[in-house]
Every structure is written in C-alpha cells, then in structure tokens.
Amino acid sequence: MSGILKPGVIRQRFQNMRLSRMLIISSCVFTLPIAILLFYMISGFNRNIDTARREMVGVELMRPVVNGLRGLATHDDLVIRFLDGETGTASEINAAERDVTSALQELVRVSNGPGTGMMTGSGITPDQLLAQWSVFQGSWRSLSPHDRIQRHIALLSVLRVMIRRIGSESGLYLDPDLDSYCVMDLAMRIIPGSLATMHDTQHICQEAAENPTDSIRIRTRLESAATTLHLTGITDVQSGIAQAISADSAIYGISPILQSTLPVHLASYLEGTQQFIHSLDAVSTSGDPVTALKGASNNGTGAIESGVRLWLASLDGLDDLLSIRVGRFAGQRLIALLLSFGALLIACAMVFSIARMITKPLHRVTRIATHIARGDIRRAMIEMRDCKLRRMMSFDGRTDHSSNNEIIQLAYAVDTMTVSLQSLLTQVQSSTQLVLEATGQIDSSSRQLETTVVEQAASSNQVNTTTHEIAATAADLATAMGTMTMMGATAVGHADKGAQSLDEIRETVHNLIASVEVINNRLSLINTKTAAISEVIVTITRVSNQTNLLSLNAAIEAEKAGEFGAGFAIVAREIRRLADQTSIAALDIEETINDMQNAVREGVEGVREYAEQAGKGSAKIEAISGDISGIIESIRAIEPEFERVNEGAQTQSQSAAQITEAIAQLAVSTRHTKDSLLEFRGVTSRLSDAVQGLQSEIARFTVAEEVEAE
C-alpha cells in the first residue's frame, strides 16, 4: 500500500493518465468545494425556511391560544353575568364553552401534528389543559366564586405561559427579520400584554363592582390600570404597529394583509381601548361606581374583543410575512440550485469540449507521429490530408497557418514536418540510389583497372623476358657475324663463277629465240599463202555455182526448145558436169587447204609455246642472273654492314639492359598502383556499405506516390 502511495509513484501514475481522466479528476476536485459550498448554502436556505416554517407553526399554535383566551374571557364575563342573573346568557355560555373547547382541541391537534415537540417538556401540555378546562367546564357552577376565579386565572395563566412557550419553542422570539420581528413582538408581547392588562383591569372592575367599598383603592388601581393600559394598550400597540408597517420593507415583499388589515383593526382597537380607558376614568368621577364599573367592564370586553381581532390580524399579518419569507427563501434556493447546477453543467461541458479540443488534435498528431516512427510516411500524409480537408472546410478555405491555439500550431508544425520529411526521404532515397549506382560503377571500373594493372604487370614481365632474350640474341648475333664474314668471302668466289655460266646460258637462249622467230616468220608466210589459196577456192566455188545455175537455165530453155534444143541440152549437161567437177575439186582443194592450215596452226602453236617457254626461261635466267649479281653486290657490301651490325648488337645489349631496369621500375610502380587500387576498392566498399545501411534505414519508410502541391 505504501508503495502505491509514495509521492513519486503517484506523480508518475498521474502523469501517465489520459488527459480526459486527468480532467475528470480535476473537475471532481473542483466540484468538491463547490458542492460543499452549495450544500452549505442550500442548507442555509433550508434552515431559514425551516425557521420560518417553525414560526408559522408557532403562529398556527397561537391562533387557538388566542381563540382560547378570547373564549375564556368571554366565558368569564358571561358567567359573571349569568351569576348576576342576566337572562339569555346560558346559551351564550354554552357557545363560549364550545368555542373554548374547539379552540383547545385545535391547539391539541396542532401541537400533536405540525407542532410536535413544541408543547412538550416542562409545564402543562395542551392535553392537560384541555382536561383541566373540561373539568372546569363541568364544575364551575359548583365552585365558589373565589375558586372559580382562581381556576379561571389559572387557565388564563396556563395559556399565557403557553404563549411564552410557543414564542420560544417555535423560535418566534428569535425572529431574524425586522419586519416580522416587529409584528411578532406585536403579536407575542405587546398585544397579549395589553390584553392581559385589559383582562386584569376588567377583573379589577368586576371585583370593584362586587365590592365597591374601597373607592380610593379602586380609584388608584383603576388609574394605574388606565395608565398602564394607555401605555401598553395604546402607545405600545400604536408604536408597535407603526414600526411593523414601516418595517414591512420590500426585502421579502410587502405584505398586503399587514398593510391593509392592521390599520383597520388598529383603528377599531384604539377606539375600543380609548373607550375602555375613558370609562375607567369616568368611574372615579361617576356617581354610580357600580354601574360605571359594569359599563367599564363591558367596554373592556369590547376592547378585548377588538384587541383579539387585532391580535388575530397581526397573527395573520405575521403568517403572511412568514409565508412571504418562506416563498422568498424557497425561490432563492431554487434559483441558487438552478444557477449552480446550470453553471456546473456548462462548466463540465466546456471542460469536456476543451479536453476534446486538446486531445483530438493531440491524438491526430500522435497518430501521424506513430506512422512516421513506423516508417509509413504515406499513411501520415493521408491522415494529414484528411484532417487538412476537414479543417479547410471548417475554415471556409482560409489557409491561415497562424493560430493562437497552441494545439493547432502544433498540428500545423507536425503537418509541415511530415511534408518536409516526405520530400526529404524521397530525395534521400533517390540520392542513395544514385550514390549506390555510382559506387557500383566505381567498383567495376576499379576492378577493370585492377585487371588492367595485372595484365600490365604480366606484360612487363613478358617484356623483361623478351629483353633478356634480345640480349642473348645480340650476343649470338655477334658471334655469328664473325663466321659469316668468312663464309661471305667464299660465297663471292662461287658467285663469280656462277655469273660466267649464266652469261653463256643467256647467249644460247637468245640464239634460240632468234631461230624461233625465223620459224614463226616462215609459218606466217605459209598462212598468208594458204589464205590466198582459200580466196581462190572461194572464187572457184562461186564460178562453179554460177555455172550450175547456168546449166539449169540452159536445160530449161533446152526443154522448152524441144527437139531443137537437144544439142543445147547436151551442152547444158556437160556444163553442169563441169561445174560439179569443179566444185568437187574445189572442195578437195579446200579440204587440203584446211588440213594444211590446221597443220600450220598447230605448228605455229607449238612454236609459240616453245617460244613462250624459251622466253620464260630467258626471263628466269635474267632474274637469276640479276639475283646473283645482287647477291655478289650484297655480299661485297656485307662487310661494312657486319661492322655496323656488330655495333648495333652491342647497342642493343645496352638498350636491353636499360629496358630491363625500366621494366623493373614499372613493375614496382604497378605494385604500388595495385595496392592503392585495393585501398580504393576498400574505401568504395565501405561507402557502399554505408549507403546500403542508409538505404535499409530509409526502406523502413513508405513514401506517398505523389507529392501534394501546397
């Protein structure tokens, strides 16, 4: 338990509560004193109302007491008149007894009903009083005048005591308000006092009428009684009523009963009292004191009656004032309750609406932040857009980005942040993509570079070996040079001999060609001749043809000539035969010529071929001769060249050594290059890792496809 109640834990629990719950707790805490104050205020009102109600009960109790007192006074007067022998009083006495009984019964009822507990305690209760009255009622005829008067006075005093009890028990004596207090004072003290004085004075008159002997004492007593009456009956009452009427202010409302009825009753009361006082004064100057006393007593009854009416009127006025006060208090209580509860409800509604105004945007902002934290920027943008739309609708399109409301400011800030985040992430995504591509390219190109470097190293190695070979070759070359010089000299000797033989061959070939030329000429001559013969043959053939034709025509003419043409026909026949023979011979010659021509052609062909071959051979010999001369020349020219070659070979060896050195340096630098390439690749791989890490981080976020134009 103590663990829960530790202040740190409580504060933590309070901080972690929802806002609405916090507000509920706060409003509960606020409501508590308000409720307490309200309770006290209402209970105050209730107390005032109860006090007034209690006083009204007191007034209700007073009425039967007044009626009782009036009844008793009337009864006493009637009894005296009855005992004096006045007629017609018996029924009046019965009526008066009935009035008293009913008044006392009323008193009992009220004291047992609304006025429960007021009349209990020490002293005589209304039930007991009723019992005493019943006893008196039944027994006054049989009592001695002294006892009867004592009993009467006892009953009266009980009632008077009851007045005091009512006044104190019901709280009338402690009436808090001035206007009702004045009326209460009137009804509870002044008027009963004056009525008691009147009653006592009446008793004095009655007593004096019974025993008229001691006139001075009577007179003194009457004078003092008159003075007292004047004081209490008139002055006090007047001033009391005046005070009451003047005090009847508008705090609780002017009582119409008080204002209208009291002065009327007061007027009649004053009249009656004045009359009574006058009659009292007249007694001392009257000649017939007994009658005067009796008349005074009668006036007294009238005064008492008017006093009782005034008393009842004042009680009514008091009751009215009290009911007005009750009404006022009840109204105030109702207004207070309505206002308080209304204000409370309004306050609660306002608190809740404020809480909603705070929590709703906060919830939205929380949702957006959660989406962003989860990486779902797209959802965050959708939330933002929806809320923006709703907000736009509520603001009639006024896109005012400034607001005094801190929550709305926060919402705007979050929206701006979301949009910026969205654009930032999009950019970062694209940038990382580009960087990754670039690193990939760098990596591949560096790998290519590496392979190139490796190849370079390999080729430089090759060059190295090649230079070694070159050096070796140069040395070999130098030794070979010496051998070659020797062999060169021998070759020159051989070549000279060869040149001579070649010359001889050339001569022979030239002769051959010349003879071939001759043969060619002869053959072409034959060809020309045969061509001429062919021409002749053609001519012969033509002639033969013409002859044949001629013979034909001759034959035809011969036939036409008939027998005369027989010899001609023979001639024609012979001509034809001649033509035929000629053509045959011509054909034979042509054949022979053809054969000859073929033979000649073949011969020419053969000779040509032969000449061709000879020509080719001659050309070849020329070439060979030229070559051999060239060889000789070059062999002759070799010797200086050998020197140069020797020198060159030496230079080559030196260069080879230089190349080897350079190659070694190249190899070293290639190694350096390879190392730096490796380093470079390491760097790019690290960069790639970093970018991939960033990308994977960013991949958590899902970005919206299109970007809103603000």
Added chain:
Amino acid sequence: MMVLVFTANGQSYGIDIGRIHEVVTLVALRRLPHAPDCLAGLMDYHGSIVPVLDATLLIEERQSKPLLSTRIIIVRRKTDDNETHYVGLLAEGVTETVTCDDESIRPLQVRVADAPWLRELADAGGGPVQLIDVDSFVEHRVPESLLS
C-alpha cells in the same frame, strides 16, 4: 519428162520444167508488211515485180536457209485473163534437173487434204522425186486476192 528437183523436208520434190521460166540466184527480197509468212517478199525480175513464195515454208513450215544452192524458181502461172504472171518459188537444193521415164511415174494412191498439190511420185536415178502441181501449190495457202 524433165523435172527440176529441189529438196525440202530432207526429200526431193520436182517441178515440171515446162512450167518453169527460169532459175535465178537468191536475191534480196523486199518484204511486205502484214503479209503471210509464205510470201517471202517481192523481187525485181527483168523490170517487173514478181512475188516470191517460200516453198520450204509451204512444205516444211521452215524458212529457207540462204545456201548457195538456195535459188528462186520463176514459174508461170495461168490466170483467168489468159495473161502470164510470174511467181517466184524460193527453194533449197535447186541444183539439178532429172529426166524421168514415164514408166517410173506412179500415182500417189493417197490424198493429203493439206497438200493438194501432191502429184505422182517419180523415180529418178538418185531416188524418188515427189512431183508437184505448180498452180495448186502456189494457190493453196495463198488466197486469190493476194496474187492479183
């Protein structure tokens, strides 16, 4: 009878010399536009225009080759107005005349509708010679209107 022999289709054909006016060498013939193929052309024979028909085409449906032995046979044609018109026949192998005995002339025993000009078959020293009727040969494939 004496017959002038020419070759066509690898065989010898003969024309009665009595109908022949002359044999001339092959000359350049003037060709006529839109003339039938058998009309080889026109030749100038002693100042007059003579139409020349190609006998080889008429027999063998092949144009005559311009050999030395290819000659033009000028024949006489009888017309209704009793005037002699000459027609030339271009033929190959026109080199000899043969004399046929009457006993060696035998009738053909067959009729060829497309060659109504075939007459008898004569036997000369060198082999059989198909005799030809000049008129029908000339007029067979050539309409009358062509030869005025």
